Amino acid sequence: AAAAGNTWTVASDPHQATGYQTATLLGDGRVLAVGGQGTSAELFNPTTGAWTVAASMHVARGFGTVTLLRNGQVLVTGGVNGGLPLASAELYNPATNQWTLTGNLTNGRVQHSATLLANGTVLVAGGNVNTLTPWGYYVEPSATAEIFDPATGRFTPTGAMTKPRAIFTTTLLRDGTVLTADNGATDLYSPSTGQFTATAALPTDLDSYAAVALSDGRVLSLGGVRGSTTASEIYVPATRTWQTAASMTDDRSQQPFSAVALSDGRVLVTGGDPYGKLGEVWDPAAGFWTPTGAMFNSVTSEFGMVRLTDGRVLIDGGAKPDVTCPSEGGGCQFGPVHPAEIYTP
Numbered sequence: 001a002a003a004a005g006n007t008w009t010v011a012s013d014p015h016q017a018t019g020y021q022t023a024t025l026l027g028d029g030r031v032l033a034v035g036g037q038g039t040s041a042e043l044f045n046p047t048t049g050a051w052t053v054a055a056s057m058h059v060a061r062g063f064g065t066v067t068l069l070r071n072g073q074v075l076v077t078g079g080v081n082g083g084l085p086l087a088s089a090e091l092y093n094p095a096t097n098q099w100t101l102t103g104n105l106t107n108g109r110v111q112h113s114a115t116l117l118a119n120g121t122v123l124v125a126g127g128n129v130n131t132l133t134p135w136g137y138y139v140e141p142s143a144t145a146e147i148f149d150p151a152t153g154r155f156t157p158t159g160a161m162t163k164p165r166a167i168f169t170t171t172l173l174r175d176g177t178v179l180t181a182d183n184g185a186t187d188l189y190s191p192s193t194g195q196f197t198a199t200a201a202l203p204t205d206l207d208s209y210a211a212v213a214l215s216d217g218r219v220l221s222l223g224g225v226r227g228s229t230t231a232s233e234i235y236v237p238a239t240r241t242w243q244t245a246a247s248m249t250d251d252r253s254q255q256p257f258s259a260v261a262l263s264d265g266r267v268l269v270t271g272g273d274p275y276g277k278l279g280e281v282w283d284p285a286a287g288f289w290t291p292t293g294a295m296f297n298s299v300t301s302e303f304g305m306v307r308l309t310d311g312r313v314l315i316d317g318g319a320k321p322d323v324t325c326p327s328e329g330g331g332c333q334f335g336p337v338h339p340a341e342i343y344t345p
Helices: none
Strands: 007-010 031-034 041-045 050-053 065-068 074-077 089-093 098-102 113-116 122-125 128-133 136-141 145-149 154-158 169-172 178-182 185-190 195-199 210-213 219-222 232-236 241-244 258-261 267-270 278-283 288-294 301-307 313-321 334-336 341-344
Touching (some): 210 258
Antiparallel strands (some): 074 089, 089 098, 219 232, 232 241, 301 313, 313 334
16 A cells, blocks of 8 residues: 555665665666665665665775766765775666776865766865875865766866865756855856856855755755754845745754755755654745654664655665664764665655
């Protein structure tokens, strides 16, 4: 029987030890999950509800970016494997179930962003990068950016952001520019000029842990730790201004969380709160948030969340507090999340 609306149901358990996974919708409707454990990759079939093991990546990595290209292949860049950020990148071909190493990033990156541009290239920006000093390598946020060209398999430098960033959001706008946002600064990247320029800054209480392009072209930006932990703002491209939106109902300040646009134009948010099991949905027409049914896991951060072709939303991987986590304050120990689950709007 079909699940009731606004509820979560358990999906089959992924094969790998889930942790810091991603979720990418492929052209055939399946979902590719990578980054949870070593080089492992797997595929979720929404029709059968089953996971199958996919070919393994060449390089073990977590916290890398994953981008579906126009040719149907999937680009994975950077990440980390217990040491310095990785410069390697590779491509997954769903038709052949094969991974191929491609050109390297100009610098190792982790907690960066990757945005598919209108011309089919990919903007890779910021993150924590390897920096060489007289005392050796160390890692720090970077303002640098580069472009991946699928036709050549190479990364080339482009203009730098106006400030160094790691853990931030980038959103493709309808005019082809890219909105880059975090606390204290907002940039617009122009593919035609290859430059970032400052635009209206976010309010100081917003960090932009998650951002979603709305159906009318505006951008909903969510979450903060420096002020309101439930804050949300809307960027209006026509006026290049920010408008205050209704606050979320749940505190999501603990960890970066995820948001996804639903097929009817609403926005689903979950994660970020280590003590709760609720998602919530924002209705742009009504302007307010409503909670979803209870989730099965307290998913907090670094999980995959993707809208399926039938309108449901799959969550896989992530981290959650273990049973010794106190009801308040610090001291949580985080472990991998099982099983995956699906939200039915």
